[in-house]
Amino acid sequence: MSDSPRADRFSEEQSIHVFKGNDLPDLEKGVAAISNVLKTLPMRPGVYRMYDSKGNVLYVGKARALKNRVANYTQLAGLSRRIQRMVSQTRSMTIVTTTTESEALLLEAQLIKRYRPPYNILLRDDKSFPYILLKEEGSYPEFPSVQRHRGARRSKGTYYGPFASADSVTLTLNSLQKLFLLRSCSDSFFRNRKRPCLLYQIKRCSAPCVGRILPEDYKELVIDARNFLAGKSTDVRQKLVVTMEKAAERQDYELAAVYRDRLRALTFIQNHQAINSDNLRNADIFAIERNAGLVCIQVFFIRNRQNWGHHAYFLNHIEEQSLAAILQSFLGQFYEDMVAPEFILTNCMPQETSLLEEALSSRVGYAVHFHQPKRGDQKKLLDQAVRNAKEAIERRMAEGATQRQLLQEMTTLFELDKTPDRIEVYDNSHIAGTNMVGAMIVAGPEGFRRNAYRKFNIKSQTINPGDDFEMMREVLGRRFSRLERADPDRHSGEWPDLLLIDGGKGQVRAVVDILKEQGIEDVAVVGISKGPDRHAGREHFHLSDGREYALETNSSLIFYLQRLRDEAHRFAIGTHRARRAKNLTSSPLDEVPGIGPSRKKALLLHFGTARDVRNAAPSELEKVAGISSKTAHQIYDFFHSHT
Template sequence: MPSNHSPVNLEPFDSQAFLAQTTQRPGVYQMLSAEGDVLYVGKAKNLKQRLASYFRSSGLAIKTQALVQRIQGIQLTITGSETEALLLEQNLIKKLRPPYNILLRDDKSYPFIFISDTHQYPAIQFHRGSRRHKGRYFGPFPSSGAVRDSLNLLQKIFRIRQCEESFFKNRSRPCLQYQINRCSGPCVNKITPENYADDIRHAMMFLEGKNQSIRDELAKQMERAAESLDFELAAELRDQIISLQKVQEEQHISGVEGDADILACAISAGAACIHQLFVKGGRVIGSKAHYPKLALETTESELLSSFIGQYYLQGAEIQLNAENGTEQQHSPVISSSQGSARPVPPQLILSHEADDVDCLVAALTAVRGKRIQVTSRVRGARSNWLKLAMTNAEQQIQNFIANRQNIYRRYIELQEALGLDEAPKRMECFDISHSSGEATVASCVVFDNQGPKKSDYRRFNIETAVAGDDYGAMNEALTRRYKRLKKDDAILPDILIVDGGKGQLKQAKEVLAELQIDTILVLGIAKGVTRKPGLESIIHADTYDELVLPTNSGALHLLQHIRDEAHRFAITGHRQRRAKKRGQSALEQIPGVGPKRRKELLKHFGGVQEIGRASVEEIAKVSTISRVMAEEIYAHLHRD
């Protein structure tokens, strides 16, 4: 990212003169290019010693040599300690995104479970984003699926409401959740505030991993209920205890409690994977794989250190009192922004010992407010967790490399097939979906050199085109897409693909000409006479010449992949829009799921949303649903 610094002298950087004036105090350095752009941000306990290592006569890796050759200036910021330098470094990396730093692409906020403390009958809810509301937040969870699994358990065991506030306030009789024993009916006062508060307290204890304490407390209540001859209450408490026992048997490792994040790192062929395993209350609640961008030769220890800094310290804030000049002195104040910081677990278990581990512990402790443990030497159950994370990291990096190499080969073949000067870096494909003109939806899918880039996918609900007019729908979608990209000065694709023949290509050419965009190669992919896969024709928009590629062509497979993905994304959006318009249940669209099965599913789960949150195994527990049918239902409800 360009900085505010003016361009420096184009003469070779005089490292000896610079180092002669450099301090030996801790701080952060920013390496600048001739244009004043920040190339690399680093921290050091001793700035002079660290920077001198870049300008030694031998022993530098090739990528580090490339960095040094581009340096035309270095800006220093002195800090009071190495810990403060670490926090400032992470803030600058996140803000500037220097090309030679290890960059963690995943910057999305993770989901939490939220329970309000201002409501008489609080709901237990999925939450993502800033944590500004008053109440308890539990998490973060690795995925929305992990949150929904936990919410489903809490609803089954403790019968706590999960409905929205507007729904809760307007009830005059209990909803279906109450009838199937998934809610205690607080909306119509079927439970006292005191008893509901007990259920909420037990739910929070469950999320804190205190299952045994809950079971002991419920067991005592069950005994008292039995002694009082309140056998109905005793039976309810017994069922809760059984459910908790089942959860422990399925998810809990005996004798192990507490929270921890396990990080396993694997590096191969210039790519890296960090597999993150999340443990809450002794239970493995999920995992996530990260693929950081590597620009310099990096060891596992360096990568883990950089990842921990960027991931766990991203919400840490430093208030600076800086003076102008090459060396800036300040007294930072370390704080944590509760709206953005990821909670730091009490324990981090690593596959390799991280660099600067003492500094990391100090910084993480400052943000968390409590001492944390960072270790790579564990035994027992924690060792098993680490082995599991390491196995996943190694497998995923191999899959990642294989997939990347395969995709790269297909891009090269596409370059050769089209006679391009270089392989395309970005492609976009459009498709139209509707039912006799009803609920028309256009899709735009994006591929880069890593394959599908789903974060850039877009759908367009077609409003202005005449129903059933595919050409008009394509024109509207393309106009809306590229008018926005040009207005925002955003990245344009190298190749635009439309699913269709010459008519669709004509619409694309007209739109791009109207917007004065002439840098995009436009292709059409049309089914052949037999409309069989592998016999498609590729049509060049400039000449309308047709190119028929061999059925084993990697270029054809790449175009088929992006076309099929655009079709899938469009038809899914169309079905969702049509179902919403008709008020139709998503279950009605699943072949083989008739009225009886829909009734049994709704009776078992309480609603379509709950079915969507269920696993294949849970769906198969419904009496009328086989394992094969459960897989079909799950696949249909998770097409996105």
């Protein structure tokens, strides 16, 4: 797959055009700013960005002819109320011209994922998909390992996927272990084994680490695994059957039983992943459905005639948009960092299908075709995706109803002014005052908003180790001072309606005082403490006016509040562990100017420890390869100029 297009592949961005007109109404200001840009726009394909008065990206769009497309925004009578609202906020624009409209489509998708503008259709969940990697490099290339992989493909080997979820990968990996007994351990683990590990005992590895299998026999297993992942499971099955029968004829029943178990594993995975379509080898299937204001896109991955799972997407900012337009925007973002297969099946052809086919084909180097089947096996697969999309919407609606009921109960219990749309939950984590971090998670009517989570490394040097009150003071001070600067008018939706604090009356009073110092008195604060004997289910809830509540142990609301508290605790602990792990591998040499990884490695190999480097004289430092006299004195001065 070719690299995704970057802005430097296209014509230079035009400078941002700002229109000054403070005496005009907002809508007229927006039209005037756009009209000012129109004067310099060419009749060429390209991408435009619209900004508000603070420089935030409002919208990213593409056009075959920029001048004609942007001119439409000045014709207010033909614009929907939503687009009129966007125009009223527009104060400047940036233009990037491209060679073709298909390049503009790819760049548009890239910029939408980067800026996540509020007026574009957005994926809520755009994480990368997992793959299976048959890794062939490393210290033992004669014994390739099989492992799950997510992210950049830097390791040498063969990648199979994408899989829709970690569960899909786990199912396939477990079957691969049972079927082909390939190792899944790291090279360091492999190198240090003196006896087989547990996977060998449960017949999921052939134990090449201790010589229980010859390299040539292991190679045969690798070939079989490749054939299976390439869709040749029938060939693999026939080979296993023949081998099992030969073992039985020799009355080697123990070996025959091993092959019998492997055949069972193959049958299991075939039942779960095989599809009934001989003429569909590699394809993605998209089913888009709309109901009660929700739009769900269900995607199925078909690779090598195997179903490698499915995933449901719910999109933001889809008001007044047709399903065809939504699907086009979705597919542009979806394939921005994914390899498109040759065939894409869908129950609704996307807007500008030919353009989308051209853009995707240019990225992957072969023709990509969209198809809406009307009959046959492909139609049955598409119907299955449609059914899953409808069921996903029904589940989301049911969950939403439950969530709204819980939020309403919370509003009544805590006597809030309104049902909270944004709940922020805070927690701290440290060990004996070291690696102190604060964490904030966000929840709303739709559940957890993980892309809004934030971590705070405690920077103050005056905080006493483990002082939770001062840690919270720094966290909230940084959070709300930054929010006040970015959105003083509270239009962004980033201001919380409720703060949930892990703590009792003291913590709540401290948080209220911290907020008052910043002039914030209209954000509700609730503390959650463990209650008597610190038993889960007996929590007490503390309000800023001194009131205290305890809920029934079987209350749905207490389970919900516990889940919020526990999610904040999980995120704080995870953040703390990551920081602690990073500090364990850090070195004082990392702070020395001019010392990169190569010189750091050379110094540590020569002296053994960073302390010995610190104590070395310049003449001793010069003996290290790559360390000049000037660098040696820089190192010496760095460690001794402050003492």
